[in-house]
Amino acid sequence: MGEKLSEGRIVKGIAGFYYVQDHTGILECKARGKFKKMGLVPMVGDRVLFSKQNGSIEDILPRTSELLRPPVSNVDQAVIVFAVRFPDPNMVLLDKMTVLAVKEGLDVVLVFNKVDLDDEASQLTMNLEEIYGPTGFKILTTCSLTGYHIDELRAMLSDKVSVFAGPSGVGKSSLLNAIEPGLALKTGAVSEKIQRGKHTTRHSELLELETGGFVVDTPGFTSLELRDLEDDILSSCFPDFEHLPGNCRFDDCLHLEEPDCRVREAVRTGKLSESRYNSYAHIMNEIRQSRRY
Ligand SMILES: Nc1nc2c(ncn2[C@@H]2O[C@H](COP(=O)(O)OP(=O)(O)OP(=O)(O)O)[C@@H](O)[C@H]2O)c(=O)[nH]1
Ligand SMILES: [Mg+2]
Ligand SMILES: [Zn+2]
Incomplete structure (x- = not known):
């Protein structure tokens, strides 16, 4: 009798090794050669059957979604983060990101962070309901420094796979740290990033939350091309x-x-x-x- 396979989820992939998590912990695995022949490449997010004895991924369960950027499968929702100010929101970029998310069949949560920097000059947060109410997207204003609406955001993530996306410096990593300090994600000042031309967040990895569910922190970007959209x-x-x-x-x-x-x-x-x-x-x-x- 062969070994009974375990079911888990790929939470990270580095140089041909896949880190598969189940309720007992994380195991480093190799993918079986048959996947290559099938033209199938395991992705972060994949639910898999794996052998603990051989440290091998034996089967990939059907994917409910497949993102290219970041390359993650089985994502339920996109948490699209912009700052009220510093950096100022670019509404076209924001709407492009919602288009990508909707096209992939993801639920959309729009987060406007840094409300502590909001003032009368920025009419944005007052108009949010007017602009996005008819979309049906969830909308949340937050502040990762004071904890404003962090409980609400945490509740929206529970038992789901969520990708955090948005420009560099809007506070994606800061929000995740506020939701769960144990994540200890690196954050950085906007000015330093612009000077160095570097992002603080680099690779994509599924991070498990204590409340259930996974999050993916992604590096920020400033432009987005919708090449193959008709x-x-x-x-x-x-x-x-x-x-x-x-x-x-x-x-x-x-x-x-x-x-x-x-x-x-x-x-x-x-x-x-x-x-x-x-x-x-x-x-x-x-x-x-x-x-x-
Ligand atoms: N005033 C204010 N500053 C914030 C808030 N949240 C984050 N910041 C600051 O914004 C800067 C950028 O935060 P990060 O969390 O690194 O931003 P990020 O979106 O993860 O950036 P990338 O990883 O480069 O994409 C840091 O200096 C944070 O301290 C907030 O709610 N209010
Ligand atoms: Mg970050
Ligand atoms: Zn028309």
Whole structure:
């Protein structure tokens, strides 16, 4: 009789070794040769059957999602973090990230961190509900220094696999440390990062939370290309557009210059925010530019 295989999850991968975690701990494993023949590469996030005797991954269970950046599978939700200030939020970049998340079928949590730096000049947090209410995304304002809304954020992560994404210096690692100090993630001052041109967070790894669930901290980035997105599916990644009642005159309306467009009508009547529509038009333009070459 062969050994009974254990079920676990790949939490880290380094140079051909995979670190598989189950309720007893973490074991360093090699992948069986058959995966290579099948053209299958194990990913961080994979649920696997593994042999504790041989330290080998024997089977990869079907993936519910597969992210390329960061390369992680079976992710449930994207926690998209921006700062109220320092650095100022870039709404087009933010909306692009929501498009990627929606396209991958992930739930979206929008976190606006550093509310301690918010003032009257920054109208953003006051307008958040107006802009993002119609999307159905969860929205949270936080401060990792004072702990404001950290309990709420922790509750949203419990029993899920969540990827933290957002520009460098917005406080992703700081928030995770506030949620669970034991994670002890490196954080750094924004000014130092700009000077060194370096990120504080480097590789992707699943970190288990005491409350159940896993998080992935990712290095920040400042731009994002949506290369293989088709213009006719872009609006399906804007849930607030999809939820609008009625129809556009044309079935294949791209909501740009077409007459009788329900999306542009909703912007005119204030049912849809200009910020969201502006992002849509901007992303559409980028998709079309990239096709020309
Ligand atoms: N004022 C204020 N500063 C914060 C807050 N959260 C984080 N910071 C500061 O912002 C800086 C960047 O924080 P990090 O947690 O390293 O940011 P990050 O998003 O992980 O950055 P990368 O790893 O480079 O992507 C640090 O100096 C933190 O102390 C906050 O709520 N308020
Ligand atoms: Mg970080
Ligand atoms: Zn339209």
